[in-house]
Amino acid sequence: MRRYSLGYLISQTFKSLTRNSMMTFVSVAVLVSCLVVMGTFALLIGNIEVNLNKLGDLNQIVVFCKLGLEDEAVDEIGTQIRALSNVKKDDVKFVSNEQALLEEKEKYKKSSKVFENMEKDNPYPDSFVITYKDAEKVADLEYELSNIEGIETVKCRADLAQTIDSIKNGVIIAFTGFLAILFFVSIFVIINTIKLAVMARRQEIYIMRYVGATRSFITTPFILEGISIGVFSAGISFLIQWFGYSKLTDVVGSDYYMLDFLKFSDKVNVFGFFDTNITLIVLVSFLSVGIITGIIGSMISLRKYLKA
C-alpha cells in the first residue's frame, strides 16, 4: 500500500484552517473562554487552600516563655520540648522576641507607628512553635508542656485546627466538583463547536469517501486541525490567565494584605511526585485540555460520516 504524504496532509490542515476561518475563530474563542474559566476556578481553589492552611497552622502548638529569661534557660526549655515523645524533634522552631516583633511589623506594615515604641521595650516573649506527631494525644502533650519550668502559656488550637480542616476539605471537595462539572461542560461545548465545523464540511468528507480515501486520510487533517486549534487556544488562554491573574492579585493583594496569593512563580508539589512552578502547571494543563478536547471533538464529529 502506498503511504500518504505527511507534508500534503499538514498543508491541507493549514489550508483548511484558513479557508474555514470563521469556524476556526469560533472554535478558538469557545476553547479560550472555557480554558480561562477553568484556570481561574483552579487558581481560586489553590488560593482558598493556601489561606485556609495558613489559618489553621494545623498540627502546631505555640508555647510562650516567661519574659526576661536568660538564654541558657530558653535553650534548656528547647531541649526539654524536643525530648517529649509526641513532638517532631526537627520541627521545633524557636522564635526569639526580636524576631516576633519583626514579623508583626512586617505583617502590619500600614500600622508601623504602633510598633515604634516597642523597639525599646519589646513586649513579645520568646516562643517555640512545635509540630506534634499524634493529634489524639494532644491533651497529654499540652499538659507536659505546661509543666516545663519557664513556660508561661501553651497555645494549642487543636479544636480550631480540626474545624478549619473540615471546612477546608468541604470547600475543596465542593469546588473540585464544580471544576469537574465545568470541565465536562467545556468539553461538551467544544465538541459541539467542532461538530458544527465538521458538519459544514460533510460534502468534502463524502467526496473523499467516494474516491476511496481511507479513514486515516480523511481523519488526519481534521485531527491535526483539532490539535492546532487546541495549541493556539492554550497559548492565548495562558497569556490571558497569566496577565489577568497577575493584575488581579496585585490589585486585591494591596487591599487585603492579610491574604496570601499564589504566584505563577510559586513551586507546588504535583501529586506527591515532583515540585514545579504554577506557570508550567497552568501551561501544561491548558495544552493538555486543548489538545485532548480538539482530538476527541474531531473524532466524535467525524464518526457519523465515516461509517464505511
Add this chain to the structure above:
Amino acid sequence: MIEFKNVSKKYPNGTLALDDVSLTINDGEFVFIVGESGAGKSTMLKTLFREEKITSGSLIVDGFDLKKTRNRKIPYYRRKLGIVFQDFRLFHDKTVFENVAFAMRAVGESTKSINRRVPTILSIVNLQDKVKCFPRELSGGEQQRVALARALANNPSIIIADEPTGNIDPKLSLEIMNLLIKIHKHGKTVIVVTHEKNFVDYFQQRVITIKDGKVVDDKVGGMFDA
C-alpha cells in the same frame, strides 16, 4: 463482474427498496438503469458503492463480497469504482487540476505520477485548456466532465453515473453521454442511471428497468419503457 443474487434491501423505516433482485453485469458492459422516482434505482447504486449494506442475498463486485467485506476494506473496494453524481460534487475551492488530482492523492499516488496522469485524463474529457479554472468558472457540462475525469483518475474498472445529465442542458448532455460511450469503448464497465428516454432509445444498449424494487425488464438494445 457485478452479480446481484436475490438481493433485498429494507430500510429501518420498513421500506423495501430492493426486492429479490438478481442480475449479472459482465466486465466491459454498458448498462442503463431506468425506472420511476422511488423505484429503487438510487438504492441499487448505493448498495453498489456500499453506501448501504444489503439486507439479504449476495452482491459480489470484482471479487468483493459486499455483504461480508469489512468497513476498513471498503476504501480499497471503492478505488475500483469511478462515481459521477448529478450534482457533480466538486471541491469549489480547488482548481480543475486539483479536483482530479485529489482522487489520486486520496489513494496515496506520488506527486510525480499525479503531474503525469492528470493532464492525460483532462485531455480525454477535452478540458486540457481549463486546468487552472475553478468549478464556478465552468459551465454545467464542463463541471460534469471534471467529475468524470476525477472518476477516471485512478483507472477504475467500473464507472457508475447517477443521473449524469440531470443538471445540464440537452446539447451538453449528449456530449457527456458520448464521453461515457467513449470510456466504455476503452473497456470499462459503465452503469448509467437516467431518466433521459431519448438517450436510452438512441444508444441502444442494455436497459434494466426497475419498478417497486424489482427488475421488471432487462434487454440488450432495449428501449426506455419505465
